[in-house]
Structures are given as C-alpha cells and as structure tokens.
Amino acid sequence: MNIAFTLPFAVIVIGAFLAVTRSNILHAVFGLAISLVGVAGAFLALGSPFTAVMEVLIYVGGIAVTMIFAVMLSSVSSPAERGGFLRKSLAALVAGLFLAGGSLIIVNADFGAGNHLSTDAWSIQAVGRDLLDRFNLAFESLSLVLLLAIVGAIVIVRREPVLPADQDDAPEEEAA
Amino acid sequence: MSHSTLGLICLLAPLTAFFTALVGFRNNHRAAMATVLLSGLASALCALLLLAQHSPQPELVTRSWIHAGGVDIYFGLLLDGKTLIMGAVVAVITLCIQTYSLNYMATDPGRGRFFAFLALFEWAMLCFVYSPSLMQTFVFWELVGLASFFLIGFWYSKPSAVAAAKKAFIMTRIGDVGLFIGLILLFQSTHTLDILRLNATHFETTRIELITLLLFVGIVGKSAQFPLHTWLPDAMEGPTPVSALLHSATMVAAGVFLFARFHNLFMQAELTLTIVLCIATFTAVLSSTMAMVAKDMKRVLAYSSISQLGFMLMGLGAGSLFAGYFHLVTHAVFKALLFLCAGAYIHHYETNDIIAIGRAGGRKLRIVTAGLVIGGAALAGLPPLAGFFSKELIIGSLGHGHPRIFVIGALLASFMTAYYTFRMIFLVTRPNADSEASPDQEAPDHEADDHHAEGSLLPTHAPIVLLTLGAIGLGFLGDSIARLLGQSAHHPALAEMAPAIGVACFGVLLAWLDFGRSAAAQNGFVSRMPAVRRLFEQGWYLDALYKKLFVGLAQAIAGLLFGLENRGFDGGADGIASGTRAAGRTAAKAQTGRLQLYIGTSILLFAAAALYIGLGASR
Amino acid sequence: MSQSITDYAPQTITELVGNPWLAMPMAAGIIMGALTVNVLMLVWAERKVSAWIQRRMGPTEVGPYGLLQTLADMLKLISKQLITPANIDKPLYHLAPLMAFAPVVGAVALFPVSRDYVLLDNDLGLLFVFALGGMAVIAIFMAGWGSNNKYALLGAVRSVAQNISYEIPLILSALSVVLVVNAMGGSTASGLNLSHIAWVQSHEHVWFILLQPLAAIIYFISALAETNRAPFDIPEAESELVAGFHTEYSGMRFSLFFFSEYTNMLIVSMLAVVLFLGGWDGPLLPGPAWFFLKSYALIFVMMWVRWTFPRLRFDQLMTFCWTVLIPLSILNLLATALAISVL
Amino acid sequence: MTLEAYLLLALLLFSMGLYAVLARHNLIAILIGVELMLNAANINFLAFNYFLHLDPAMAQIIVLFVIGLAAAEAAIALAIILKLYRKHQSIDVDAMRELRG
C-alpha cells in the first residue's frame, strides 16, 4: 500500500469515527479536527497543497474552534442518547445502504481516462487570477455571503446587554 | 506631474484622510483636522492643476476591476471640460468649508469625526464628478447620499437631526430607484458603461424618453426638485458648514451635474425636456414663495437653493448646456458664500432668526455682512456679479423656441429671488426694533461675554473673502468656461436682458419699501394676505399632503380589498378551507417534527434514484 | 507546483539518506534537538535579561554565568512526579501538551537559514507556518477544557479568542509583504516561499521593513499577542488566572507547554526576520549568523517589552485588535496593492 | 493509488457524516456530520481533477468556495444553535419539534 494514501486514510477514518461515535460532544469536535487534518493530508497527496493549507487554516483553526466555543456556550453535558438503539441502527442502515450503493456505482463505473496522474502545471498565481477573473462573480458573492453570515450570526446570538445587577441583588443580611 | 498622478492624488487624498481621521486619530481631534485640511488642500491643488493643464480631447485614466460578461468594469477619471470645472469647484469649495469649519466646529466634541465625514463627502463627490463609467457614477452617487446622511445627522443626539437625516436619505432613495432602473435600461440598450461612448450613442427608438425620464427621477430626488424637495429645508439640522457643502458644490449639485453629464442623451428626448422644464419652472417659483416668508436664515437660503436648482435645470432643459452649467458653477460659489456668512451669524448670535440677528447687531460683523450683501446681490442677479451673467443666459436660452410661460415663470422666480434676498439683507443690515416684525426666537445677549473672540478669526474670514471675490469675478469667466465645455458663449443683447434686470431691480426696490426704509413695517407685502402667508410658511402644505396622500391611499386600497375579500372570496374559501383542514389533519400525522426522519427519508429516496440511474448508466 | 506528498520531506536530508520517508523523522529529530538547546538558551537569556533590567544578577550558580541553570531545571521538571488532577477529561488533558508541541516542530523546518540552506523549501511556506500556528489554538483549548479547572478554562477561552483575533492582522501584514515580493521578484516564484522572500530582499538590497514599516509594526505587535507574551500575556495572566490554561500541568507536561511557548517566540521572530529584516542578508558574516543574530535580537526586544510593561485588560486587548490593528492592516494592504498597481 | 480508492474514501467519509446526521441527538454533532459530508465532496473534486486532469486551478477554486461556504454555514448554524439553547435550555434535536403536525 502507498503510504501517501494510507496515512491520510487512517487519520480521516479514525478521526471521523471519533467524531461520529463519541457521546462527549467536545471529543467529537476534536475527532472532527483530526479528521480534517487527515483530509488536508489527502489534499496534499492529491497535489493541491494550497487547499490543504486552507483546509487547516479555515476548518481546523476556524470552524472547529468556533464549534468548541458553541459547545462551551451551550451544553456542557451532552444530551443523553436515549432511545438509542433503534435510532442508531436505522441510521446505520441508511448510511450503510448509501455506502453499499455508492461503492457499487464506483466500482462498476468507468471514468474513462484511466489512472494517469495530472501533471499539469498550476500555480497560486493561476488560482488567484482565475478567482478574480473567471470566477469573479462567484468570488465576490462568496465574500458577500461570508459577510452576511458574520453579521447574521452576530445578530442572531446578540442579546440585550445585561446590566450589572442592582444593589438589591447583593447578599443581604436582612433575613438573618 | 502626469494627469494620472494628479488625478489619483486628488481622489485618494480625501479617502486616506477619511480613514486616518476616523480610525487613526479617533482621540486626537487636532491631528484629524490637520489631516483632513491637508488632504483638502492637496485635492484642491491637484484639481486646479488638472484644470490648468486641460487638453481639448477628453482623457481617460482608468484601472480595470472586473471583466465579466464582455463588459469591463473599471474605476478611474474622465478628464474633460465638464469634469475638470466641476472637480475644481468641488475641491476648492470643500477646502473653503473645511477651513471655515476649523472655527465653526472648534469646540464640538465630535469634530474629528466631523472632519472625517467632510473628507468622505469630498471623496465621494470628486469620484462622482470625475467618473468615467456608469458603475462608478452610480456607486458614488449613492456614497454622496450616504455621506450627506452622516453629516446631516451629525448631531445624532438631537432627534430632529436624526429625523432630517433619515428624511433626506429616504427621499433621495426614492429618486435613486428611478435612476437605478434608468441606468440599467441604458446599459441594456447600449451594452457599455463608458460615459463617453454612451453620450455619443444615438437612439432611434422612443426608449430614450423612458430612460431619460427615469434618470430625471433620480435628479429630482437628489437636486430637491418638486415633488421630492421637502428634504432639503430639513437638512438644515446639520451644522452650517454641512449645509454650505450640501447646497453649493456637492449633493444637490450632483443631480444637476448628472443632467449635464448626460446632456446629449436628454437632448434626444423631447418629451423629457418638456417635463424637465415644467417641473424646474414650477419648483423655482414654488420654493421662492416659501423663501419670502421664512424667518430662519438657513431656511431662506435652502429655499433659494431649490429655486436656483430649478433655474439650472431650466437652462439645461432649454437646451443650453452652457447656461445651466455656468449657473451651477456660479451658484456653487455664491451659495457657499451665503451659507458661510449665515453660519458666522448663527455661530455668533446663536440664533437662526434673521430678525433676531439683525436686532442683535448683525451688521457689526463687517466682513461677514459685506459677504452677505455681495453674495445676496449675486443671488438676486444684479449686474455685474456672477449670478447675473448665468441667470441672464438661462432666461435668454428660455427665450428661444419655448413657450412664453417658462420665461414668465423664470422672471417671476427671479423677481421673488431678488425680493427675498434683499429682505434678508435689509433685515440684517437695517434692523428696526420698533417695526411690526417679530422674531420667533430672541438672540441671547452677548454684550457681556466675549468667548466668541477666542482664537483667530482668519479661518472664518479667509474663505468668506475668497468666495466673495469669486462671486464678484466669476461672472466674467463665462467665455473660458464655455470654451472648456466646447460650447459657444453667446452674449445676449441688452434688449433681451432688460426684462430680467428690470424684475430684479423691481424686487430689490420692493424689498426696500417693505424692509429697508427706516419707517418700514418689515413684514412684507405677503403678510397682508394671511392665507397666502400661511400657505407659504407651511411649504404649500406639501409635507402634510404627502402624509395624507400616501397614508390615505394605502387605507383606501386596503378598504377596497377588504370589501372584496369579505364578500367575494370568503364563502368559497371557507368551503375549501374546511376540506383542506380535514385533509391537513390526516397529512399532519406524517409531519413528526423529527428533523432526522425527514433527512433519512429524503436521503434514502435520493440514494435509490441515484442507484437506479447509476446502475442504468453502467449497464 | 509540487505533485507528491514526498515533496514535503526535507530535501537536503532526503538527498543524504535517499528515502523521503526516512528523512521526515530524522529532520524532526534534528529540529527537536536544536530546539531543545534553543529553549534552554532562551530561558537562560530571559532570566539574565530580566535580571539585567531589574538590576539583579540572575542565575549564577550552575555552570559558568549560570548557563546550566535551565538544564538543571529541565532535569528537575523531567524527574518530577506527574500530578494528574481528579475528574479531568483524560484524553484531552494528556494529548494537549503533545498537540501544542508537534506543530511547532513542523513549522521550524520551513525557515531559510541562509541562501543555500533551508531544511524544507516549499512554495507555500508562509501559509504552512500560519496553518501550523492555527493548530496551536486547539491544543490550548484541549488543555483548558481537559484540566477541569475554572482558571484554566477562562485562560483557554481568552487565549483562543486572542489568538484567533490577532491572527488576522498578523496574516494581513504578512500578505502585504507577499504583494511586494511578487511585484519585485517577478512572477516565476511564489511570493509565499520564505526563501524567495528573503532572496528578493537581498537581491534588491532593500529590507521590507523600509517598504512596509506599518506592516512590520503591526506584525510585531500581533506576534507578541500570538505568542502570549507580555503585555498580551492575558491567557496566562499570573495575577488573575494563576497560570491560565496550564494551571493544572506540572513536570514534563508543563515543560512541553513551556517548550512550545519559547519555540513559538523563535518562530515568530524568524518569520519577522524573513519578512521584514532581509532574512540572512547582511555584510561580512555568513548567512546563518546574520539570520540567527537578527532572530535573537528580536527575541531580546520581546523580552525587553515583557519586563517593561504592565498587562492589558482582556477587553482592551480585543478592542485594540479589532478597532486599530485590523483596520490599519487592511488599509496597509489596500495601500500596498494600490501602490503596486500604480507604480 | 487509483481514482476509485479516493472515491471510496470520500464515500466512506460521507456515509459516516450521514450516520452522524441521522443518529445523533446533539445539534452540534449533526453539524459535525454535515462538515464531514462537505469534506467528502471536496476530496472528490480534487481526486477527479488529479486523476482525470481537468483544469488544475478550477478544482482548487471550487474547493476553496466550498470551504468558504462551510465557514459561513457553520457560523450561522452555530448562532442558531446558541439561540435555540437559550430558548429551550437544550440542544437536543428532538426538543425542537414545534413544527410537528
């Protein structure tokens, strides 16, 4: 086996397994982070270091961390996984069916071009130029979407500033 | 320095100053003010240099932003006669006003922010003026509106200022919708954003009527023409330098400038031109009447702005680019002057009321009073001041091949302009404590304290003197401006000018009789007709009318629909509803509210479909 | 552009041993050895610098000038009993020090020590450094959460908020340098390549601190915050949070955090040298000498700052970042882009 | 390695994400599943590009867009989750059933 494939493969699958099965939600998030590092490794192996770096920067450094924040701000203890077995087995059934069907398709399909690797030259400059030229509209829209998402997120979670409690809230001795 | 460098400095200096002042010097007012002032100076110098180096051919300095769909969207400068003159006017007047604000805002706690917004305003206006493309024009058209919103609402703790800012913003936005649709239609029919190419386009169809009308809607909003003019008097809630800026070289001028910019297009649309003439003439007369009774100095000037803008549009609509444009330039100068003078009075006497200012000894501010008189005379169109030449040209251009009604309207407005201007001047310079006139508010007594004497008066007086010189001398530069615009300057014969001079003189004379004489009642002839007076004072009840009209209209429509619904639909709907409800109750059982059930089902179905297609494909 | 994962094996060592898969652990070993020495020296230097600033002697007893004092301390830390607090989140608690430690080692390999010598020459070097730096945040969170200690948790939350916020001006200021590099160095090589950045400066005979003074200042301030150094040492503010996220760590685990913190100092200093101070460029002395001279000079400045200023408050720190540094760095980036497109 | 291997890896990752979305109670865990699925798609994009050598820059740009959208989606989703938590004192997906019939 090729180590350039198996290493990311192992990391992705182990991480995803943790992310999917751990009932401690914080562990699940860390599992996700591990899995995403593996995905970045796969990107490297697929000849795209730039996206790999971006994956780590944005996903691991940004999204995973935001999730951890959300976990801490919401539930410290995860909700009990009650009514578990039926639900889990049903979900596993659906996912398994999906997996089986998908593999069937992949194995049977002919992707035409065989397995010769892409050696086409690309550079950051090319990516950048395409971003600002060919995909300019998508790029600008995405930036707008991001901006709106940030503003929207702030608006959604904003609450009225709670003023420091009044003097009356101080521990009083009156009942003593 | 090359044109592109000059142009870039001219545009970037205010932007840089804006950010530096707003972000960098948040707590350092002095540094913020200095930065903005320096940037204003740089811009003015560059704009003047550009003007001095002008070449007969339009020149483009641009940087591309996006190529998309075969269209090149770019930003930059278009240097031709129109933009160069207007750019210089904007930059110089802004510089004057910034200098003036040094004193005017000296003790305001938010002065750093104020100066930052001044810089933003200047930047937006300059970019708008020099714009080579529709895209840039529209972007900065809106930015001008935004900056004016910030400035009008500068004293944001004052509810009236906030309301005025909102009103200005929303009113102009109404016009902008029209403008936006017009621009899109324009782009759709020409497939270019380039203003030069646009102007060279010749339209065969009547579509141009629609386009220009829509553009004119935007101009009506921004240049405060009837029926969207009501925001402008309210915009007086901002600090006076802001009013000076709004009324002279920026904001309202943007509308007229847009008209001039697309003059070629407008010339192809007969119908639009007629509508423009009607609205402009009506606005000029209407707002003049309001100015005749206003006691608030800034309001008088505001109404006069509206009416002068009407004049400009009359000139442009009558087909004379030069006349309208010339009036735009001269008006910018003397209106800025008048506002700065008004600001000096208001700052000193802490009242807006003309009568109160006069009685408190307004004439003691000699330089300011001189500025007021000269600016007022220019506004009234007295020879040989700047306003005279441009107004003559407009009335002259109306005389050629247009219905008499427009000329009469223009003469009427001109007469009233002279009347109310000199009413204001006489009330300030020849106060008569015994007259019947009663001020709405008294000026606080300033004999005892002299805190106004603090600091140098130079920043107040220098711009006033400079603009006074401009108001005197600019009228004689008509030929060179015409040359820059590529138009021939025609000099109307004395016989043509006679009626205009006549009505102006008559207006002054009447003002003298009503206000100037030592025995004058100082109430004006209008007050002998109380109903008319109230009508004028209430701005022809337009604000109230709008409220009634739109609210009432909405209610009427709602009532109509209500009746229709009650009788027509309800019966049928009830029957359908009960059936639906029964069906719904059954179907709702499937709606478990369990998100994951939904997802699972949809995934399964999707997977089945994919499997079917996939297997089919691989077979 | 690179096409295989083996491209990320250190080139020089790969040439030596022949197998890229062998070269990676070897490089890691070499780097860790070097870093250990570096950290020992830095701790000693910190003590001596602080002593000098405070008019004390600093360590004098162990070894000449107390040089071996930190070695002794390290031995002590290693031999100490590992105290594991009760009710911790075990996997997170135990993994956190390693997570803090690993990315740091990876990042060091990317720096060009001289014109010819760089352990791992990569066209995206700059981005890799930032990406690896971003992973440190996770480690801090694991430590803070895993410790089951309120001070540690508060420290972790502060630290993460601070690191994420200050990463933005850090990257933006570095990006304006990248723009300059691309404008000056032609489009053949990537402006994100650290060797290339250094090469352009020596080739054009201009250090980017002269072209990008504002970016340099923003970078340095953000770097102080990224490494949690005073006056931004709020996550581990001793007087408020005892020791922040590593309150509950002792012995070897603590020393791993300590190790990564001091190595982080070295990394941001080296990055500053590459970005702004011409890398290995300098007269007379050989490249590596200049490179490390400049790096350690910057580290000295960081120590100097630490022993001079009091600490900011957390909200002041965030306000400073979001209202001053980020707008300024964006402006600087825009101005740079504009200047490049005009000139 | 072959294209099929990467496609299978992506499929596996996707299925795991799908399982998380279907089986977990915790809204954040569901979000984690969604992220896994998005990343599976990303692997597919790059794998197809690598093995069928299409336009090299294109696949990367698409992946960048996906990452950017994922960031936006995570921000909004987490904000909503927080709001739900404040309302229900729970982030159990079964607690959010106001829309049931």
Next chain:
Amino acid sequence: MTNPPRELSPSTEGELYTLNMGPQHPSMHGVLRLVLQLRGEQIVNAKPVIGYSHRAHEKMAENRSALQFLPNSSRIDYLSGMIYNLGYCQAVEKILQIEVPDRAVHIRIIAAELNRISSHLLWFGTFLLDLGGITPFLYSFDDREQILDILDSVTGSRLTYCYGRFGGVTRDVDDEFLERSTAFIKLLRTRLLMYKRLVTDNVILRERCIGVGVISKDTAFRFDVTGPSLRASGVAYDVRKAEPYGGYDRFDFEVPTEEDGDTMSRFHVRIREIEQSCRLIEQAIASMPEGDILPKKMPKRFQIPKGEFYFACESARGHFGIYMVGDGSDIPFKMKLRTPSFSNLSAMPETLRGTMLADTIAIVGGIDIVMPEIDR
C-alpha cells in the same frame, strides 16, 4: 452568617458561574478569598470571605498588660508596623496622660513617616505586579530595602518593630541615622520622578486604572472607606490633620486629594502622600531638638483607669482606631481595634459589581488591603 446570593432568574442562571478567587491566589495579598459570580468575565456578585489569618489580637490584649501587648501591635499590620506600634503607645499615653519629650516626638514622626513611605512603596510594587508589570516591583523593593535598613539600624528589626515605649522611644537616634534618612529622601525624590516617567505615564497603566473601580464620595461614606482610598474620592480627611496627635500639628504638610475616586486617583494619592511624608521627615530632621527620649517621671505601673477610651491615628491605609475599656487594673477589660483595610474591603462588593475579572485585581490591589490587619 451571610445569606447565599439571591437566586437569579432561570434564564440567566445557567450562564453564571462561581469562581473562588483565593484564599490561595497569587494576587489576593495573603489569604483573602473572593467568591465571584461571573457572567463570562463580568462580575455579577463578589463576596469577600475573611478570617483565614485570624490570630485574636484583641482577645490577647484583654489577657495581658498594656506593656505586654506592645510587641503585638506591630503584628497587626506588618506593613505599617511602626505606625501601629507608635499608635498603640500614643493611645496608652493619652489614657495615662504621659508627656512625651520633644526629641521623641520628632523621632516618632520620622520613624512613622519612613514606615508610611515603605508601606506605600510596597503597595506600588505589588499593585503593578498585579497588573502584570514585574520590574517596578523590584525597583520599589530596592528603595524600600533602604528604609528597612535605616529603621533596622535604630530599632533592630526590619518589619515588626517594637520601637515605641510609653512616653517615648526605646533608643535615641544618632547623626548617622539622620544623615541616611536625608540622603534617602533625596534619592527617593529622583526615583519618584523616574517612576512617574516610566510607570505613571504609561499608556497601559492608565488604560487599566482610569475609570476603574470608582468609589463615589457617597459610597465611601456609606462603607466608611478611609485613608488614601477616601482621599481619592475627594474627601480631605486625614487623622493627622483632623484630630492632630503626636505633634503632627507642628509641621507643615498637605492632605492630597483627587476627585475621580477611581484606581488611578488612589494611585496618585499614594504617590503624592509619599512626597508629603518626605516633607514631614525633612522638617522633623531640620528641627530635631536635643534632649531626652523618655520622660523624666514615669508611672511604675501602667494601670488603665476605669472608663472608655478611644484613640485614632492615620496608618498607611487610613484611620486606625484603638478603643479600650479599663477597669483600673493593668489589663484592659476590653480592647477593640478599628482597622482601615476592613472598612475599605467592605466597599468592594459594590465596587466590583459589573466590572471585568481583570479589573478585580486592579481594584482590590488598588485599595491596598493587608489581610492580617483585617483578620487581626
């Protein structure tokens, strides 16, 4: 017994959490424990818990004679031990109406003011240490060390002095002591200039202190805040001026006040007090008379007459009061100490509410509490 904090509404309750700051915490100045209820980093409630170093000084005083209690007095507040020690002596002198010779009065003022400076210098260092500035701590300790040396040379101890005797002081000072004190004050003036340049004008320090922990005049009166903290709120109350004792009325000095009542004001007040103490010492040295240090005629036994007595002096932290009830025997029937840090600390819950966690450190550090003096 105090009640638990009132229940908050359920919607916010889940977001509050309790943080025990202290009794073992780097910046709780000994063994103060603050029970903080936090929302994020904002303090909703703060409750000081004291008593971790209670040593029953007051009870001890009721079981031994006044002379036997004398060494205890400087242990109450180990940072201004000299002032407490001399204050206790002056209290007994007031009860027994013992005349103190002029020279002893001068010496006492020099010693007490040196002690006040040393206390303020220590506060200066530790306050900045709390704010994260480590270096000033070592500088101010360096200066303080000289005071300790000077006082050591005449009293024989560095911290818990027992220099006072009823009627005077134990040992006469020599010229060397006076010269060293003069030299030290000269040095201190230059050092104060340096501190101003390096510390007081520092932007970060100002950001951390200005507007933080404002104690209004009203609040100060309600909680009986005293000392520099009171004067920082704009009240020019100083026992040395208000009820002159120990010869302070013979010397010229000012009571520095600030208006804002925030931590920065307290900082300034203390720094300016150091200057005033320097002035006092200089005057005392300049006008140092020759003569005895103990009165010629002394009672053999120090019997506390029947009745209630109160004596107050100004310690480095404020109004220090000694209340004694005598029954005619050697041993006081009852003694109660009114210590300034206690009342200053009692204003903390109200001051801390709504501030950030980091401000807690600045505020608690800024009022300069000494735990043994609170616990006694």
